[in-house]
Structures are given as C-alpha cells and as structure tokens.
Amino acid sequence: MQWLKSSTKFMMTVLLLGSVVVVGGTLRDYHFNSNEFMLDNEIKVSRRLDDQPFKRIVASAERELPAAQYLPLNDSNKLRVDGKWEIIKIHNTTKEVLFDITRVEDKQMKIIVELQMIGTSLVRIDGDKGLEFDISLLHESGKTIALFRSIDGTYEVIEARRFVEKKTVLAQSDKSAEKKLMEESGFEDNRAQLAPQQMISQKQGVQIDQDFELVLERALDPNASKEVLRGSDALAGSASLSGGNIENLKVVLFRGTDKEKSLEIGFAQVNDGGQFNFEDGGEVVSGILTNNGREGFRIRIATGSFAGAMLNFVTEAEFEKIRELEEKAAFDKLAQQEEYVEPIEELATEVSQEDESVGREKYDAYEQEQLEKQEAEAEEKEVIETEEEMAHKAQTSGFNFMSGKPQSPARSIASEK
Missing domain, CATH: 1.20.5 (Single alpha-helices involved in coiled-coils or other helix-helix interfaces)
Known part of the structure; x- marks a missing residue:
C-alpha cells in the first residue's frame, strides 16, 4: 500500500513537471512568432560592434594620436632609415615634453641612437626589442624622422634627425722625413687649429667653404634611362660634406621599379680637382665633385655600377626654394593658360x-x-x-x-x- 502511494506521488510529480515544460515551450513559441513588437512605441537602440571604443590613428598633428606613414620594408627604405640618428625631442600625446634639445636644461645632452628598419613602418632602436616604434613621418630628404609607440595609455613620440659624425682628415706625407719636419716646425699643430673654412679652402678645383648637409634634388643615369629623375617617387638620397670630404652618402634611383639601384659611400676623401675614390661592390670607383651654384654640388661617377651617372645635391633650404619656384612656375603657367x-x-x-x-x-x-x-x-x-x-x-x-x-x-x- 505504501509502495502504491509513493508511485502515485512520483507519477503526479512527473506529470506536473512535464506540463510546466510544455507550457513554457508554448509561451516561447508564442513570443518568438508574435508580431506585437511592431506595436511598441519605444525604440530600442543597440550598439554595433564597430561602434565600440577603439584606438584610432589619424593623419593630423592637431589630433591626440599620431599618424602612421606607410613604408614597406625594402632596400630603398632601409637605406633611408637605417643608421645613426640624433634625438631632438621626446613627448607624448598629453603634450608632456620629456626632452627637447632647444631647452636650456637639455642643450648639453646629446642622444645618439641606431635605428634599424625591421618591418613595414616599423623600426627598432639600438637593437632592443623593447624599443620598437612605428614610423609617423620620414621626410623625403631623409634628414628627419618621427616615431611613436603606445605606452601607459598614451603615445610616446620621438623626433630625430640624421646624425653625421664630424671628421677632420689631415693630409699625411708618405715620407717619414717630411712628416718629422712638419712636426718639428709645428705646421701640423697649427693646421689642426685652423678653422674648417681655412682648411677646406686649400682644395683646388672645387670650393667648399663650410660643412654642408645635402639632399639629392635630381639625377641622371644615362645607361639606364635618358630621362632626368626628380621627386621622391623616383629617387631619394642625402650626403654630407664635412671637412671638405664626402660622408654618409646614400642614393636610391628608379625607386619602386625593376631598375632600382642604390649607392652608399661611408667616407671619401676629396682631392684637388674634386676627384675622389670609394669602394662599390669590392671595386675601387672614382668620381668628381664640382660646385653647382652657391648651395649645390654635382657628383659625377666615372666607373662602377653608377658609371656615367650625375647626381645633383643641394642644401635643404635650397631644395625647398627650388620646390617653391617650380610650384610657382606651374601655377603661373596654369593661370596664364586660363587668362x-x-x-x-x-x-x-x-x-x-x-x-x-x-x-x-x-x-x-x-x-x-x-x-x-x-x-x-x-x-x-x-x-x-x-x-x-x-x-x-x-x-x-x-x-x-x-x-x-x-x-x-x-x-x-x-x-x-
């Protein structure tokens, strides 16, 4: 009898739970198929996935975040980026300046770093994996660069300029007797104390009365093309004249084409007549440096892979002036046509x-x-x-x-x- 009562309770419980499940399913189907939502007066707005907060990078110096410049990893861009740079300013997007070479307290500091391009618009500082920055801007002259990275909820921005070591090369005699005579007479010491302008002016055939930071303005390589190359899309390059000699010359011609070629000269002593020698692919190559205006120089390569090439270098100020004149000439021509x-x-x-x-x-x-x-x-x-x-x-x-x-x-x- 007790067993019958227990069985009856169990069956009633099962039936009750089953009815609840059936009613619940019926209500769910009713709400799913109902069109009552069309009668609602309240509009409910849900946020899209792409409306969620995220970090934006915009190409405006006035915005909070820096812009990223697209620079693919290739030999041309590595030639422009790799090397020594001097940091001139470090700040963040909250306008907090950590270092500025123009400030009195920072003028005596000199921060020289080695940049290495390791990816698209990505560089590494001094080989440290913890110091990897994106390239915000690389000037077409290859003389200035801006880097940034995300850190502590803000962006750290580094501005730098190409660093050129100052070297003074003094003429040395192959004859020991002559060298001894120079030391005894004090001529060598006096010469070392001369101003760079006085030493440089002793060269014949080319006038270099001061040190120059130069950018490649145009070039001609007749063996590859009869057209003069101009503009950052076709060429890139820079060089320094320090102590009357060529330093850190980097040139890329026919950028982005199957004719692309590069040339790099770490140091070349300029002799009388502007003649100089350097190594290119294990071969000793000769060239000639001549004046080309007050703030310009022309380099002619006589042998090697750049044989016959002419490279026109100018100062950054002269480069900007040439660009302004060309833009004005183009504008005047257009205005004249319309007139x-x-x-x-x-x-x-x-x-x-x-x-x-x-x-x-x-x-x-x-x-x-x-x-x-x-x-x-x-x-x-x-x-x-x-x-x-x-x-x-x-x-x-x-x-x-x-x-x-x-x-x-x-x-x-x-x-x-």
Whole structure:
C-alpha cells in the first residue's frame, strides 16, 4: 500500500513537471512568432560592434594620436632609415615634453641612437626589442624622422634627425722625413687649429667653404634611362660634406621599379680637382665633385655600377626654394593658360565677325554684278524686240527696212504670197 502511494506521488510529480515544460515551450513559441513588437512605441537602440571604443590613428598633428606613414620594408627604405640618428625631442600625446634639445636644461645632452628598419613602418632602436616604434613621418630628404609607440595609455613620440659624425682628415706625407719636419716646425699643430673654412679652402678645383648637409634634388643615369629623375617617387638620397670630404652618402634611383639601384659611400676623401675614390661592390670607383651654384654640388661617377651617372645635391633650404619656384612656375603657367582662354575666344569671335563682314561684302558685290548683268541683258533684248517690231510695222505700212524704199501694201502682200 505504501509502495502504491509513493508511485502515485512520483507519477503526479512527473506529470506536473512535464506540463510546466510544455507550457513554457508554448509561451516561447508564442513570443518568438508574435508580431506585437511592431506595436511598441519605444525604440530600442543597440550598439554595433564597430561602434565600440577603439584606438584610432589619424593623419593630423592637431589630433591626440599620431599618424602612421606607410613604408614597406625594402632596400630603398632601409637605406633611408637605417643608421645613426640624433634625438631632438621626446613627448607624448598629453603634450608632456620629456626632452627637447632647444631647452636650456637639455642643450648639453646629446642622444645618439641606431635605428634599424625591421618591418613595414616599423623600426627598432639600438637593437632592443623593447624599443620598437612605428614610423609617423620620414621626410623625403631623409634628414628627419618621427616615431611613436603606445605606452601607459598614451603615445610616446620621438623626433630625430640624421646624425653625421664630424671628421677632420689631415693630409699625411708618405715620407717619414717630411712628416718629422712638419712636426718639428709645428705646421701640423697649427693646421689642426685652423678653422674648417681655412682648411677646406686649400682644395683646388672645387670650393667648399663650410660643412654642408645635402639632399639629392635630381639625377641622371644615362645607361639606364635618358630621362632626368626628380621627386621622391623616383629617387631619394642625402650626403654630407664635412671637412671638405664626402660622408654618409646614400642614393636610391628608379625607386619602386625593376631598375632600382642604390649607392652608399661611408667616407671619401676629396682631392684637388674634386676627384675622389670609394669602394662599390669590392671595386675601387672614382668620381668628381664640382660646385653647382652657391648651395649645390654635382657628383659625377666615372666607373662602377653608377658609371656615367650625375647626381645633383643641394642644401635643404635650397631644395625647398627650388620646390617653391617650380610650384610657382606651374601655377603661373596654369593661370596664364586660363587668362588667355577668354582673349582667344574673343579673337575667334572677332575673326568670325570679320569673315562674316567680308563675306557679306563679297556677296553684295556679286548680287550687284548679277543685277547689272540682268539689266544689261534685259535692255539688249528690249532693243532687239523693238527693232523687229519696227521692221514688221514698216513692212506692213509699205516701207522696206532693208532697202530703205517705200512700197505699196498690196505689193508687199503679193510678194509674201
């Protein structure tokens, strides 16, 4: 009996739970298939996934975050980035300046770092994996660069310029006796104390009266192309003239094409006449340095992979000046073309009107000529008709026009019969 009661309770519990499940499923289906949501007065807005907060990088110096410049990893860009750089400013996006070479307290500090390009728009400082930065801006001259990275909820920004070591190369005699004589006379010491301008001016054939930081403005490689290369899309390069010698020359021509080629000269002593030698691919190559204006120099490569090439270098100030002049010339040319559009149209209208006037005069003259001709023909016809009428009348009236003698009408009629 007790067992029967327990079984009955169990069955009732199972049936009750089953009915709850069935009712719950029915309600769920009802709400799922219901169209009552169309009668709601309240509009519910849900956020999209792409509306969620995230870090943005925008190309504006006035925004909170720095811009990222796209620079693929290739030999051309590595040549422009790799090497020593001097840090001139360190700050973050909260405008907190950590280092600035223009500040009095930072002027005596000199921070030189080694940059290595390791990926697309990515560099590593001094080989430290913990100091990897994105490239925000690399100037087309290759002289300045801006880097950034995310740190502590903000962005650390580093601005740097290409570092060029100052070297002074003194002429050395191969003869020990001459060297000893120079040391005893104090000539070598005095020479070392001379200003760089005084030492540099001793070179013949080329005038280098100071140190220069140069950028490649244009180039010509006749063995590869007859066209002059200009603009950052076609070439890139920089060089320094320190102590009258060439240092840290880096050049890339035909950028982004199958003709792309590069040249790098760490140091080359410039001799009299501007002649210098350097190694290129294990081969000793010669070249000539000449003046090209007050703030420009031209390098001609005589041998090697760049044989026959001419490279024009100018200072950054001169480079900007050339760009401004070219932009102004292009603008003036465009303005001149627009200015002469209206005069040309007016001239065309005048010519058209003149042609129309000339044509009208010719037409009027032709019409007058035709009219006079028609009048002359009409007068001539009228005269002929008048003479024939007179002859007929004369014949009918007894006067012979041909003989000039009068005759009777009867005879005249008889003769006609």
